[in-house]
Amino acid sequence: MTEVFNQAVWKEKEKVLEPLIFEISVPERVGHILPKTCEKVTREVGDVLKTIPEKIKRKTSIGLPEVSEPQLTRHYLHLAQMNYAVDLGFYPLGSCTMKYNPKINEEIARMDKISRLHPYQDVSTVQGALELLYRLEKMLAEISGMARVTPQPSAGAHGEFTGLCIMRKYHEEKGELESRREIIVPDSAHGTNPASASMAGFNVVTIPSSTDGCVDLEALRGAAGEQTAGLILTNPNTLGIFEEDILTISDIIHNTGGLLYYDGANLNGVLNKVRPGDMGFDIVHFNLHKTFSTPHGGGGPGAGPVGVKDKLVPYLPVPTVEYDEERGVYYLDHNRPKSVGKVKGFFGNFGVIVKAYSYILSLGAEGLNEVAEVAVLNANYLAKKIEEIRGFSLPYASDKPRKHECVISAAQLKAETGVTALDVAKRILDFGIHAPVVYFPQIVEEALMIEPTETETKETLDRFVSIIKRISDEAYNSPEKVLNAPHHTSVGRVDEVKAARKPILSWKMYQKEV
Ligand SMILES: *Cc1c(COP(=O)(O)O)cnc(C)c1O
Numbered sequence: 001m002t003e004v005f006n007q008a009v010w011k012e013k014e015k016v017l018e019p020l021i022f023e024i025s026v027p028e029r030v031g032h033i034l035p036k037t038c039e040k041v042t043r044e045v046g047d048v049l050k051t052i053p054e055k056i057k058r059k060t061s062i063g064l065p066e067v068s069e070p071q072l073t074r075h076y077l078h079l080a081q082m083n084y085a086v087d088l089g090f091y092p093l094g095s096c097t098m099k100y101n102p103k104i105n106e107e108i109a110r111m112d113k114i115s116r117l118h119p120y121q122d123v124s125t126v127q128g129a130l131e132l133l134y135r136l137e138k139m140l141a142e143i144s145g146m147a148r149v150t151p152q153p154s155a156g157a158h159g160e161f162t163g164l165c166i167m168r169k170y171h172e173e174k175g176e177l178e179s180r181r182e183i184i185v186p187d188s189a190h191g192t193n194p195a196s197a198s199m200a201g202f203n204v205v206t207i208p209s210s211t212d213g214c215v216d217l218e219a220l221r222g223a224a225g226e227q228t229a230g231l232i233l234t235n236p237n238t239l240g241i242f243e244e245d246i247l248t249i250s251d252i253i254h255n256t257g258g259l260l261y262y263d264g265a266n267l268n269g270v271l272n273k274v275r276p277g278d279m280g281f282d283i284v285h286f287n288l289h290k291t292f293s294t295p296h297g298g299g300g301p302g303a304g305p306v307g308v309k310d311k312l313v314p315y316l317p318v319p320t321v322e323y324d325e326e327r328g329v330y331y332l333d334h335n336r337p338k339s340v341g342k343v344k345g346f347f348g349n350f351g352v353i354v355k356a357y358s359y360i361l362s363l364g365a366e367g368l369n370e371v372a373e374v375a376v377l378n379a380n381y382l383a384k385k386i387e388e389i390r391g392f393s394l395p396y397a398s399d400k401p402r403k404h405e406c407v408i409s410a411a412q413l414k415a416e417t418g419v420t421a422l423d424v425a426k427r428i429l430d431f432g433i434h435a436p437v438v439y440f441p442q443i444v445e446e447a448l449m450i451e452p453t454e455t456e457t458k459e460t461l462d463r464f465v466s467i468i469k470r471i472s473d474e475a476y477n478s479p480e481k482v483l484n485a486p487h488h489t490s491v492g493r494v495d496e497v498k499a500a501r502k503p504i505l506s507w508k509m510y511q512k513e514v
Pocket residue numbers: 095096155156157158190192193234263265266287302304
């Protein structure tokens with residue numbers, strides 16, 4: 001291994017790391033020079049403030065940090081340098097689809113004509129934006145095999161919630177909501193699935209996976225009935241395995257009168273190959289910030305559009321974007337009496353929608369096809385190579401190909417050396433690579449969930465394999481090196497239990513704690 005990785009560390013002598021912006025604050029220090037006109041406005045605002053009655057005025061300072069512009073710039077640049085990003089290196093975080101996001105999409109979303117639009121503008125002045133929404137809807141409907149799509153939800157989980165509200169409404173309209181209280185979710189499901197079902201007011205019924213890592217048909221038959229509102233499934237599932245019995249699964253649920261919800265967060269492995277609509281699904285959400293290339297992590301913004309089959313179209317959120325062929329204009333339709341209502345202000349996260357539109361157009365149907373093929377090739381390449389390394393295995397149907405990701409088990413490594421999946425993940429950081437997801441799905445012991453995506457080269461994958469090999473050698477020969485990792489990052493090993501049990505999430509909490 002020739003490369004050396006050392007993450008930047010900015011710290012002050014007595015501090016562990018870069019001080020907080022509040023700690024470098026000095027009263028009355030300013031970081032701006034306002035033009036005269038602004039000073040006048042400030043004076044005028046001051047005059048208005050004098051008219052506010054004393055009893056409703058804030059008594060204490062709002063406690064904003066007061067720093068100079070260079071202090072501010074350097075502080076955030078220091079933090080950025082101590083961070084990690086997909087633009088810095090490989091990021092095989094399973095289920096999160098951390099693909100490289102082409103800069104052209106950013107550039108287009110930032111164009112003045114797009115970024116300076118105001119959502120309250122009259123529709124006659126935003127015809128281009130409506131056309132873009134209209135066209136993206138058509139593209140996503142085509143990709144998923146659905147009749148119509150709403151762009152409103154702002155994340156995958158938000159899409160799930162919206163989709164489940166639509167499912168609720170469907171059963172309500174049929175007068176069956178009282179009796180259909182249950183949503184079936186496999187035990188390998190993403191955590192948001194049961195959470196969304198519960199938030200939408202349903203009871204969650206978990207069914208086990210079979211020994212080949214797929215839905216256990218007998219368990220599904222046992223769980224499904226007149227009380228079933230629907231099933232939430234992702235296909236390929238979180239093990240990266242394609243559910244070959246999907247048409248049987250679909251029949252089982254539809255025969256009870258329930259609906260099928262497709263968690264389409266990770267479409268990378270099936271883009272332009274199979275469509276959820278053709279597999280029998282009635283509702284689907286997309287994660288534009290995963291499959292359709294918007295930078296994500298750290299909280300967004302994202303977009304989780306939801307597509308539905310014909311019979312569910314009346315329940316979509318308002319407004320929908322429509323095209324009047326006679327007049328040749330796009331317009332908003334608010335008059336949809338059966339709609340579940342609005343789930344987000346205006347039209348969703350428009351910037352993210354623009355990026356997805358640009359991404360799809362730049363690749364075209366053939367490009368999307370290639371995305372799927374290379375994503376699958378990369379995941380299988382890693383699965384096969386890592387499975388051969390001492391201490392690691394590929395549980396569940398190891399003879400079956402994976403799709404967008406693979407889940408490796410470090411159970412043997414743990415049994416033989418005491419080194420856990422968490423330790424391996426921490427040691428990976430020392431090589432300038434982001435760790436895979438660990439301990440998920442829970443049906444795999446000591447799980448390392450690896451999703452390389454299509455944007456990585458064979459050289460990167462080979463380097464990753466050689467690093468895993470090296471970590472395995474270390475585990476068997478000098479485990480301390482792995483057990484105490486990471487050594488080359490800005491932040492060493494953190495206290496995971498304390499971070500989960502006693503998180504300090506704000507300056508106020510910090511002041512109380514320290
Ligand atoms: C990421 C993900 C979600 C949730 O998406 P968010 O945008 O994070 O809310 C749901 N299901 C699966 C399978 C995912 O990978």
